[in-house]
Amino acid sequence: MSRALALVALLTLAGCAARSSDGYRRSLAAGDRAKSAGRYDEAAAAYAEAARAASKERDRDEGAFLEAATLAQGGRHQEAMAAYDRLIAASPRGERSERAVYERALLEIEHGDAAAGWAALERALLTLPGAGTGRRALHKLVEHAEAEAPGGGGHRWLDAHRATLAKTELDEDVRYLIAKALEAEGKAAEARAAYVACAEAHPYPFGSLTDDSWWNAAALADKQGDAAAAVTYLQRLLAPREVATMKQGSYERPRYAAAQYRLAELYRDRLADPLRARREFHVLYERHTTSPLRDDALWNEALLARQAGDRQATCDVARELVRALPESRYAGCASQLCPGQSDSPKAPACRDYLRAALSP
Template sequence: MRTPARIAVLLALALTACRGGKDPNFVRAFHEAERAETAGRYAEASARFDEAAAKAPDPREKGHAAYLAAKMLERAGDNAGASARLEAIAQQNPPTEHTARALYDLADLRIAHGDPDKGYADLTTLVEKHPSSGLAPHALIRLASHRDETSGQKDTIAWLDGLGPRLGKSELGETIAYQAALRTQATGDLQGAHARFLAVVDRWPYPYGNTFDDSLYRASEIDETLGRNEEAIAHLNRMLAERETAHLLGTYQRPRYIQAALRIATLYRDRLHDRAKAREAFHRIYADFTTSVYRDDALWQEAELYRLDGDTNAACSRASTLVREFPDSRYVPCAEAKCPSVTRPSKSDAPKKCHDYLSRARSPEAPHAEPQPPQAPLAGPQLPAAGAN
């Protein structure tokens, strides 16, 4: 596997060769190591990477070749030798670009081969001494899961809270706070978890927060469970307010966006019994999420809500749009059955028959006059599981 670090070294080798490099022996040894690795001769590859490290023209290339030599020993089955090499790299002072990687790999080896205490100690060192490493969040989550299993989630929360004062301002701070919030929710402290999730949102807002949308989504789920449906919708709208559109290649979409839009619509429809706002919310999915696979679902739900209100013209107008723009949709035969003016296009792979569960109209539900007990979060009736854009 060619990691970004290895690719960078290979590019450097290519540049060195183009410039008539100063040490062709390094280039030769590195390429011989690559060939041995490709052929599955890992012990030989390790020796060749060692040779390349000894002849490396600069410290960065030397360190990378030494790290690859250690990894080749691991692949050769020499776990003791690999562990010794990785530990030496991890203890180098000052740290190098491979220090955190070596600690993480060393932890993996020790946990997998009979020395888990040292392995988790390695992960702890990585978290506390290298919190800005890209591997630190992974190490933290593994440590937290291990504590969950050995000491319980409440102990894990206390441990995470203890890390906050020391590491809260580092790049690891958001992960610490979010993991503590997750476990607070899991222990049943919904109010405490709600406060923690919103604290994450406020401290690490979009676009800098990696868990901004997840935190708002989970806070909305707690609100819904406690019967605070308007607040749940407000949190979901706060997430969607940050949604951006890419004008060139790529996307700014986050996986929670379409989930949030679907839940807003179902909350209005099934919790608050506000069909007008539910229609608007479903139409927004169709109009704004132009790459979503749920656009035809949203149009159908909007049409059904119009039908429940007795507005057949509007319902059939939406059904007509659905059939025209999504000729292969599973809702096409349902639209034909309910709206005689709608005809499927000649080129349509939609089912011939409308399934009963799609054509069955939902009965209107009167709003409750009295406050209701906590409710389980909605799964989005008649809609596929959310999560795709």
């Protein structure tokens, strides 16, 4: 008999939980519909009801967070801050609480006591650096410090907190921002070293700013007259380029093609090595198959071949321009590059400034 009663009690509890879960889902869906329609007050009320109906702590926190965020979206900023406070107090270790701390601080900055909000944002960053909004908060705090003390305030803030943030996932951003600050202050040698250190500390594929660091280091090296170092930095940027399997192409990052093009330019303009420049321009055309720089690369390769008196290579590149990139502006100059080669009928007529580049 006792076993039967226990089974009845268990089934009753299960039914209650199911009804609670159904209520949560219905209220959440109602909130989503109202928010999509711009009815933020209605949406906030529905999310609050979802939080009350939730049988799981995680669902309750989700409803509470959405209530606060929707109140803020609807312009009810003080009520939104109060809602964030309730969520943080009720679930200090919940999945949404770290984000709530950040959002609460940002609302305070924009719609309450700004000084208190900045202090709260800084505390959040230093104690909860791994939260999803940590990176955004870091940049906002640095910008604020610079605005408060132009000409180095942001840099000083970074230096003051560098040791603490070095142990977190924000270390790369801190290093990069310090390098940018040094560059802005005109300390080119220190900035260059800082960019290199950032790239080496957070190499591909783990760093999100690796390519930017190598790129900026190369630009500074070039300005300092150290073209050889600039080439090395660009080669290190390009070295980890991956090729996907199953003929799906390459994992292209935004700096790849530009870095390859700049590498060729350095060999041509700084290191007086036109043959190597020709090879590097062709690498861009051959490997970076989605880049809009491909026709520029072929054109420059052809010009260098022409200047070297290599008629066969010049004509080979002219033919490739017409064949592979028939709508390129350069394909309308193929006959100018190689007598006997027809221009592409799909290309515009050869422009005067391109004809000028062909002059001896």
